[in-house]
Amino acid sequence: MRELLKHRAEQTARRMLSSCKSIIFSVISGIVVGSVGTLFHFSMSFVTLLRAKNPWLIFLLPIGGLMIVGLYHLSHNEKDSGTNLVLSAIQSGDNIPLRMAPLIFISTLITHLFGGSAGREGAALQLGGSIGSGLGKLFGFDEKDKHIMIMCGMSAAFSALFGTPMAAAIFSMEVVSVGIMHYSALVPCVIASLIAHGIAASLGVPAEHFSVGRLPEFTVGTAVVISVFAVLCAFVSIAFCILLHQTEALYKKLFKNPYVRAAAGGCILIVLTLLVGDQTYNGAGMDLIPRFLKGGVIPAAFLLKMIFTALTIGAGYKGGEIVPTFFTGAAFGCLFGSITGFSPALCTAVGMSAVFCGVTNCPITSLLISFELFGFDGMPYFLLSVALSYMLSGYYGLYHSQKIMYSKYRTNYINKRTE
Numbered sequence: 001m002r003e004l005l006k007h008r009a010e011q012t013a014r015r016m017l018s019s020c021k022s023i024i025f026s027v028i029s030g031i032v033v034g035s036v037g038t039l040f041h042f043s044m045s046f047v048t049l050l051r052a053k054n055p056w057l058i059f060l061l062p063i064g065g066l067m068i069v070g071l072y073h074l075s076h077n078e079k080d081s082g083t084n085l086v087l088s089a090i091q092s093g094d095n096i097p098l099r100m101a102p103l104i105f106i107s108t109l110i111t112h113l114f115g116g117s118a119g120r121e122g123a124a125l126q127l128g129g130s131i132g133s134g135l136g137k138l139f140g141f142d143e144k145d146k147h148i149m150i151m152c153g154m155s156a157a158f159s160a161l162f163g164t165p166m167a168a169a170i171f172s173m174e175v176v177s178v179g180i181m182h183y184s185a186l187v188p189c190v191i192a193s194l195i196a197h198g199i200a201a202s203l204g205v206p207a208e209h210f211s212v213g214r215l216p217e218f219t220v221g222t223a224v225v226i227s228v229f230a231v232l233c234a235f236v237s238i239a240f241c242i243l244l245h246q247t248e249a250l251y252k253k254l255f256k257n258p259y260v261r262a263a264a265g266g267c268i269l270i271v272l273t274l275l276v277g278d279q280t281y282n283g284a285g286m287d288l289i290p291r292f293l294k295g296g297v298i299p300a301a302f303l304l305k306m307i308f309t310a311l312t313i314g315a316g317y318k319g320g321e322i323v324p325t326f327f328t329g330a331a332f333g334c335l336f337g338s339i340t341g342f343s344p345a346l347c348t349a350v351g352m353s354a355v356f357c358g359v360t361n362c363p364i365t366s367l368l369i370s371f372e373l374f375g376f377d378g379m380p381y382f383l384l385s386v387a388l389s390y391m392l393s394g395y396y397g398l399y400h401s402q403k404i405m406y407s408k409y410r411t412n413y414i415n416k417r418t419e
Helices: 002-053 055-074 083-092 100-113 121-138 143-162 165-174 183-202 220-254 258-276 286-293 301-314 322-340 344-360 363-374 379-392
Strands: 403-406 413-417
Touching: 002 055, 002 100, 002 121, 002 143, 002 183, 055 100, 055 258, 083 121, 100 121, 121 143, 121 322, 143 165, 143 183, 165 183, 165 363, 220 258, 220 301, 220 322, 220 344, 220 379, 258 301, 286 322, 286 344, 301 322, 322 344, 344 363, 344 379, 363 379
Parallel strands: none
Antiparallel strands: 403 413
């Protein structure tokens, strides 16, 4: 009995030591990544404002593309797979070079300065993952603990940039392997996310939040309408994923040389921008969400944003796809609401969360981000639409390294990558 008690005491002590270690380093991760994420936010705001004041910068987009390819070539990262590499590192232990952090930081700024259509979460996940991996190496963590540090970094960067600490804490655990959550990373990711959010907020980074106004009562009739809309959102998310992947494949087929590919993509985007007549579909587009909530949208807005983003990312420009996904879902929701007369503001909010869920396969994160962005009043609409979009979007996804561990339709273990 004495030996058993001694053994259990030793086990408890080891667990306590491991927990303290995780908490300490999640705090460090939150501080470091939160600070870098805050700097990135202000840098992004600066280049976006600079481009808005100087619309002619769009004509330098091909040069910006050449600069990005050159930076990755000089750092010997020509085959960099971005966020896919971060996900692979958590799954299989692939190495994330620390130089990924400054590379994605600078190249995303270049993309936005010259008018590429991309988001910022790609930079956030890669910044956080790279710094988290670097911290794990610095402190001599083993492979499993290093995976937790990568997830902490991802959560911290996402939280600092979007001001959504709940969604950020869960996203890094949920996006890696659909159907399996790395709950061992829950406490570290929550701590890192909250600290990064606190740092960003204290330094003046505003949290994203939108008002949807008065919502219609949730009844059988409104549930049917929102269900139909959720089905359409699932199809939009599938179309977006296919468009992104096929455009990238087509670029690589037509332009073998990455320099030519980036320059050609920049020229195509310049022509499209001139045809549209303004730069509504350049940049991230988060600033247009309030307009959609008020019912102001042109019918082709969601499709144009998808095309602009696919042409930008496929050509080799850096950034991310999630903010353009928000734009696409919001514009499509506003259009649906305007056509049917069913609360364009609510449809805009539901469209954002449903399309986000469809492209990321992250239903819990989608629910949390909808609550943090729009409040809890629309809960039944968000819950129903996210569930349907998750189920009906199939096995498509933004990230090829993301694994679907369990079927969306049956309790079957399938372990397949997204399409």
